[in-house]
Amino acid sequence: MKLLDLTLPTPAENLALDEALLDAAEADPARDDVLRLWEPPSYFVVVGRSSRIAVEVNAAACREKQIPVLRRSSGGASVLAGPGCLMYGVVLSYRRFPELRMLDRVHAHVLSLVAAGLNRLNLGAEPRGTSDLAIAERKVSGNSLRCKRDHVLYHGTLLYNFDLPLVEQLLRTPPRQPEYRAGRSHGSFIANLPADAPHLRQAIAAEFGAQEPLVDWPRELTQQLVAERYGRDDWNLRH
Numbered sequence: 210m211k212l213l214d215l216t217l218p219t220p221a222e223n224l225a226l227d228e229a230l231l232d233a234a235e236a237d238p239a240r241d242d243v244l245r246l247w248e249p250p251s252y253f254v255v256v257g258r259s260s261r262i263a264v265e266v267n268a269a270a271c272r273e274k275q276i277p278v279l280r281r282s283s284g285g286a287s288v289l290a291g292p293g294c295l296m297y298g299v300v301l302s303y304r305r306f307p308e309l310r311m312l313d314r315v316h317a318h319v320l321s322l323v324a325a326g327l328n329r330l331n332l333g334a335e336p337r338g339t340s341d342l343a344i345a346e347r348k349v350s351g352n353s354l355r356c357k358r359d360h361v362l363y364h365g366t367l368l369y370n371f372d373l374p375l376v377e378q379l380l381r382t383p384p385r386q387p388e389y390r391a392g393r394s395h396g397s398f399i400a401n402l403p404a405d406a407p408h409l410r411q412a413i414a415a416e417f418g419a420q421e422p423l424v425d426w427p428r429e430l431t432q433q434l435v436a437e438r439y440g441r442d443d444w445n446l447r448h
Contacts, residue, residue, distance in 0.1 A: 210241060211242070211419060211423035212245075212420060213245040213246070215245065215246075216248055220249065220251075220277060221439035221440045223296075224281050225438070225439045227281070227362060230245060231282075231300050231360055234302065235357050238302065238304060244297065244298075245297065245364075247296050249291050249294065250292060251292070253278070254276060254277070256278060256280050257353060260286065262278060262287075265383060265384070266278060267379050274378075278446065279445045280439075280445045283355040285353030286385065288380075291372070292371075294366050295369060297323070297364060298364035301319075302360050303360065306318070316352075320336040320340070321336065322416050322417055323367075326414075326417070327413075330404050332403065334402075344400065346389060347398065348390075349367065350368070368399065368402060373399055373400070376395045377394065
């Protein structure tokens with residue numbers, strides 16, 4: 210598996226790159242699987258592919274704080290990304306992992322690896338709900354996926370030094386909640402990992418066996434997706 214530790218300048222480019230890695234793998238089945246790690250330099254809200262902004266996001270607060278709202282290609286609920294939130298994405302081939310065509314197996318496979326990476330640092334992380342990781346019943350990672358014909362993109366967040374009160378200000382209570390949340394507000398439900406970014410990066414990469422850098426990442430396709438989708442209000446602000 211190749212490693213791409215790369216943060217691009219804008220939120221739109223960063224979201225586009227995750228999808229571009231998936232599309233590039235679909236176009237060339239001989240490409241290696243890839244793990245990408247990145248951390249946004251500024252805050253932005255990311256809504257799921259089918260999310261309704263009015264239901265999941267405090268749009269007025271976002272406008273007041275000049276925090277953009279963008280839409281990703283995968284499903285799931287809205288998240289706030291920004292400094293102190295390490296983002297990861299992994300593109301996996303069904304040819305190498307045929308069992309991952311079953312959605313529950315994808316969640317189990319990737320979350321077990323990410324949890325094992327965190328637990329290299331003795332953090333006590335475990336999968337909870339459908340696609341969360343938690344420590345002592347406090348959510349530290351939310352995840353989502355996008356399936357195509359021959360590959361799956363699985364990506365998510367790892368909170369470690371995040372402005373947690375800001376989440377409560379910008380995101381509404383999600384309409385669908387895992388049972389273990391037990392009706393808790395954002396403030397009493399989410400938590401930061403007691404670790405720093407360099408150690409998290411090293412532990413996650415080691416668990417996935419991603420050491421060799423990916424050099425030929427899809428630059429042109431990333432910019433094409435920004436122009437066609439992630440840089441456009443008719444994609445980001447629909448619904």
